[in-house]
Amino acid sequence: MPQFIRAYDRLVDALAVIAGLMLVWLMVAVVSSVLIRNFGGQPPAWLFTSTEYSMFYLTLLGAPWLVREKGHVFVEVAIIHLPPLVLSFVSRFVMLMCAVIAFVLAWKGLELVISNIQGGDYDVRTYFIPMWIFTITYPISFALMGIEFTRFIFSKALFHHGSASGDF
Numbered sequence: 001m002p003q004f005i006r007a008y009d010r011l012v013d014a015l016a017v018i019a020g021l022m023l024v025w026l027m028v029a030v031v032s033s034v035l036i037r038n039f040g041g042q043p044p045a046w047l048f049t050s051t052e053y054s055m056f057y058l059t060l061l062g063a064p065w066l067v068r069e070k071g072h073v074f075v076e077v078a079i080i081h082l083p084p085l086v087l088s089f090v091s092r093f094v095m096l097m098c099a100v101i102a103f104v105l106a107w108k109g110l111e112l113v114i115s116n117i118q119g120g121d122y123d124v125r126t127y128f129i130p131m132w133i134f135t136i137t138y139p140i141s142f143a144l145m146g147i148e149f150t151r152f153i154f155s156k157a158l159f160h161h162g163s164a165s166g167d168f
Contacts, residue, residue, distance in 0.1 A: 012064045012144060019062030022054040029054075045126040053134070060137040064144035068151075095152040102146035109138025 029051045033043040066072055079090055113135050115121075121131035 008147075009068075012068060012148070015061040015144070016065035019058040019065075022058035022061075026051055026054050026058070049126045056134070057137055060141035063141050064148050067145050067148040092153050095149045099146045099149035099153065102142045102149055106139045106142035106146060109135065109142055113139060 029047050033047055033051075036043045079087055082090060113132050116131040116135055123129045123131050123134055
């Protein structure tokens with residue numbers, strides 16, 4: 001089982017690396033587009049389309065890693081003075097709610113992908129791109145986020161630590 005967990009962790013890490021590379025691509029594409037316009041040219045249409053897709057993909061592909069690293073924003077003002085046992089319960093309950101919501105969104109995302117494939121839907125802007133290429137990230141990302149939230153439910157480490165100091 002640890003080998004499966006290592007492989008899973010590598011998958012989440014790989015998706016985060018891809019998201020990071022897309023962020024670098026966004027910087028390059030925006031700077032290139034601005035330079036091309038400043039020199040009187042017209043940037044190629046694929047440049048704009050690729051930045052739109054990259055923003056979407058990098059957000060969803062990086063989200064499971066962000067959950068694992070406790071990188072999401074949360075407000076601890078309501079839990080900062082809770083006793084450790086109550087804090088443990090509250091944190092695990094919140095993670096349970098997050099996992100359920102993520103798995104529901106993964107399921108709905110899968111239904112959307114299937115609908116896109118069956119309907120032959122295309123994103124029609126600059127190019128005709130099958131919509132499932134765009135929406136496939138919904139079930140993948142939300143399922144992985146659901147797994148990450150579930151891991152916190154059963155781990156010794158709490159997602160919420162009850163300290164506003166930022167120490168994890």
